[in-house]
Amino acid sequence: MSHQQSAEPAIYGLMAEFDHADDLVAAAKAAKDGGYDAVEGYSPMPIHGLSDVLGQKNQVAMFTLGGAITGLLVGFGLEYWVNMIEYPMNIAGKPDFSWPAFVVPAYETTILFGALTAALGMLVMNGLPSPYHPVFNVPAFENASRNRFFLVIESKDPRFDLEKTKSFLQGLHPLSLAEVPH
Amino acid sequence: MSNKTTDSEPAALIGPGHSLASVTDKIADMVLTKRTPLGWWFALMVTGTFVGILGFTIVNVFFRGIGLWGPNNPVGWGFDIINFVWWIGIGHAGTLISAILLLLRQGWRTSINRAAEAMTIFAVMCAGMYPLMHTGRPWLAFWMLPLPNSMGMWQNFRSPLIWDVFAVSTYATVSLVFWYVGLIPDLATLRDRAKNIWVKRAYGSLALGWRGAASHWDRYEMASLLLAGISTPLVVSVHTVVSFDFAAGIIPGWHTTIFPPYFVAGAIFAGFAMVLTLMLPIRAWYRLEDFITERHLQNMGKVMLATGLIVAYGYAIEAFTAWYSGSPYESYMITNRLSGPYKYEYWALMLCNILIPQILWSKKARSNVWILFGVSMAINVGMWLERFVIIVMSLHRDFLPSSWGMYHPTRYDWGMFLGTIGFFTFAFTLFIRFLPAIAMFEMRGLVPRGPARPGKSAH
Numbered sequence: 001m002s003h004q005q006s007a008e009p010a011i012y013g014l015m016a017e018f019d020h021a022d023d024l025v026a027a028a029k030a031a032k033d034g035g036y037d038a039v040e041g042y043s044p045m046p047i048h049g050l051s052d053v054l055g056q057k058n059q060v061a062m063f064t065l066g067g068a069i070t071g072l073l074v075g076f077g078l079e080y081w082v083n084m085i086e087y088p089m090n091i092a093g094k095p096d097f098s099w100p101a102f103v104v105p106a107y108e109t110t111i112l113f114g115a116l117t118a119a120l121g122m123l124v125m126n127g128l129p130s131p132y133h134p135v136f137n138v139p140a141f142e143n144a145s146r147n148r149f150f151l152v153i154e155s156k157d158p159r160f161d162l163e164k165t166k167s168f169l170q171g172l173h174p175l176s177l178a179e180v181p182h
Numbered sequence: 183m184s185n186k187t188t189d190s191e192p193a194a195l196i197g198p199g200h201s202l203a204s205v206t207d208k209i210a211d212m213v214l215t216k217r218t219p220l221g222w223w224f225a226l227m228v229t230g231t232f233v234g235i236l237g238f239t240i241v242n243v244f245f246r247g248i249g250l251w252g253p254n255n256p257v258g259w260g261f262d263i264i265n266f267v268w269w270i271g272i273g274h275a276g277t278l279i280s281a282i283l284l285l286l287r288q289g290w291r292t293s294i295n296r297a298a299e300a301m302t303i304f305a306v307m308c309a310g311m312y313p314l315m316h317t318g319r320p321w322l323a324f325w326m327l328p329l330p331n332s333m334g335m336w337q338n339f340r341s342p343l344i345w346d347v348f349a350v351s352t353y354a355t356v357s358l359v360f361w362y363v364g365l366i367p368d369l370a371t372l373r374d375r376a377k378n379i380w381v382k383r384a385y386g387s388l389a390l391g392w393r394g395a396a397s398h399w400d401r402y403e404m405a406s407l408l409l410a411g412i413s414t415p416l417v418v419s420v421h422t423v424v425s426f427d428f429a430a431g432i433i434p435g436w437h438t439t440i441f442p443p444y445f446v447a448g449a450i451f452a453g454f455a456m457v458l459t460l461m462l463p464i465r466a467w468y469r470l471e472d473f474i475t476e477r478h479l480q481n482m483g484k485v486m487l488a489t490g491l492i493v494a495y496g497y498a499i500e501a502f503t504a505w506y507s508g509s510p511y512e513s514y515m516i517t518n519r520l521s522g523p524y525k526y527e528y529w530a531l532m533l534c535n536i537l538i539p540q541i542l543w544s545k546k547a548r549s550n551v552w553i554l555f556g557v558s559m560a561i562n563v564g565m566w567l568e569r570f571v572i573i574v575m576s577l578h579r580d581f582l583p584s585s586w587g588m589y590h591p592t593r594y595d596w597g598m599f600l601g602t603i604g605f606f607t608f609a610f611t612l613f614i615r616f617l618p619a620i621a622m623f624e625m626r627g628l629v630p631r632g633p634a635r636p637g638k639s640a641h
Contacts, residue, residue, distance in 0.1 A: 020631060023632070040395050040396060042395055043396065044202060044371075046399040046400075046403050047396070050399075051400035056397040104348065104349070104426075107419060108345075108348040108419065111356065111412050115416075118409050119363050119405060126395075126401055128390045128391055129391050144374070144394050145373075145375075145394060146207075146375070
């Protein structure tokens with residue numbers, strides 16, 4: 001494979017480590033202003049505004065709405081089909097299409113489908129589960145889930161140049177700077 | 183979400199001097215430590231014994247039938263339904279804390295939401311066992327689900343009992359999903375902090391490769407917010423539907439419109455009491471006073487007081503409606519409660535749910551862990567008695583004196599009741615040993631976002 005993609009850089013990217021969330025946000029801003037696009041921040045807790053700085057998109061809400069509407073239609077459709085077409089039952093002389101009584105199960109399926117799309121949609125759009133990822137190759141990265149903040153400029157960025165990007169990241173005064181192997 | 187809301191007064195929510203590293207290490211070490219506290223083994227043994235009793239009871243009831251239980255004619259619903267409603271109600275506080283308090287931006291929920299959600303899941307598991315066994319043929323329980331079958335039969339969607347199937351199964355699923363989603367970043371922390379390779383792999387598999395990327399956090403926070411938004415109407419609907427099981431019947435004491443709001447308030451009341459019952463000992467044993475502070479105790483006491491007053495209002499309205507209706511059956515229902523054969527249960531209920539919680543008006547009482555624990559135990563008992571009063575007392579004397587009777591629980595009723603309490607505490611004991619009992623990533627949102635530096639604000 002490698003002979004076909006000889007242009008592909010040997011590493012995944014460059015990783016700079018910070019000990020303060022504000023430093024990561026400032027560094028992300030600087031990287032974006034410096035013209036880099038393939039930039040990702042890593043943090044032990046959510047940092048508000050960071051993904052806006054990085055220009056990332058989030059479609060979880062739309063998917064969830066779609067899931068919830070599907071759940072409503074499935075639930076109500078099921079009740080309609082069962083009670084009107086497949087198995088009409090005369091219960092206390094009530095009409096077959098007793099829609100007020102059908103509200104409750106349809107309400108629950110709306111919630112069920114909505115919740116499952118929110119959770120699964122989030123995971124799938126995040127590309128999880130993914131047991132392997134190059135960032136885990138950097139030993140210092142184990143603190144990304146504790147108290148350290150990381151900025152990675154990926155080698156797929158057209159402006160990525162090992163030496164130039166390295167000196168750019170050095171200019172942001174990180175605690176450490178590492179090459180991320182594939 | 184939490185770091186935004188609590189910046190103004192973080193000191194009250196978390197002890198002084200904590201940093202990103204210290205909150206992480208403190209909570210993760212509760213799980214990753216090699217030294218299991220002796221008390222934990224003791225708790226596991228005691229609760230495990232009761233799980234054994236549960237197993238014995240279930241096997242007997244399964245093979246010999248539910249005639250082993252006390253329900254009879256006219257009291258067709260006994261401990262099985264009392265305990266189902268009691269457990270479901272207890273579960274509600276977990277969802278309330280994790281969902282509704284999140285939407286209301288109450289930062290104090292952070293240190294108790296994980297344990298409360300775990301409590302919800304275990305409580306719903308306990309609750310689910312009862313209707314399952316109550317069907318009499320639990321191996322045919324799938325008949326309750328809309329599945330194509332060789333008999334060509336389908337459900338009657340006009341019945342509150344089938345609504346209950348949908349509500350409770352949705353509730354169990356959504357609670358589990360919400361809990362697991364909340365655990366993912368913390369499982370990643372445990373993966374990164376574990377030394378033993380097998381422990382690392384176990385937590386690593388469960389963490390799904392979480393790496394805390396900014397784009398992931400963004401979607402994660404949106405998903406959490408949506409799950410909270412979705413769970414809020416869900417939790418209200420679940421106990422409303424449970425109350426419909428009664429309110430849609432014509433029995434005096436059941437057939438009343440106050441039931442849905444009164445059941446939901448009672449559920450929150452019972453649930454907060456159970457949160458305190460579980461969290462106060464854990465707070466003491468694991469020295470979590472920095473994380474579960476006096477402010478948490480104050481707030482939980484206030485929620486119990488407020489919901490307790492709503493419940494008291496419900497009792498008053500029940501009595502008022504019975505009198506105002508002019509129906510002899512309705513007024514007899516209240517007379518029977520006040521002075522009938524089960525009057526001690528009724529007056530014990532008034533004592534536990536109305537009188538004793540009034541001590542929570544005092545700020546001193548709300549900060550005293552012993553008083554809080556005592557009040558929460560009283561409410562646990564009181565809310566159980568409430569369901570006893572509603573179910574057994576309404577059924578045992580309805581319209582015709584010729585069909586009056588008494589209900590006496592058998593040892594299989596008690597065995598299953600004590601057994602589910604054992605299962606609940608057993609599962610909770612395992613939970614605090616193997617999973618972080620406090621949401622680490624949310625706690626990291628409450629402390630300064632990095633080391634303090636001269637000339638810059640810590641936040």
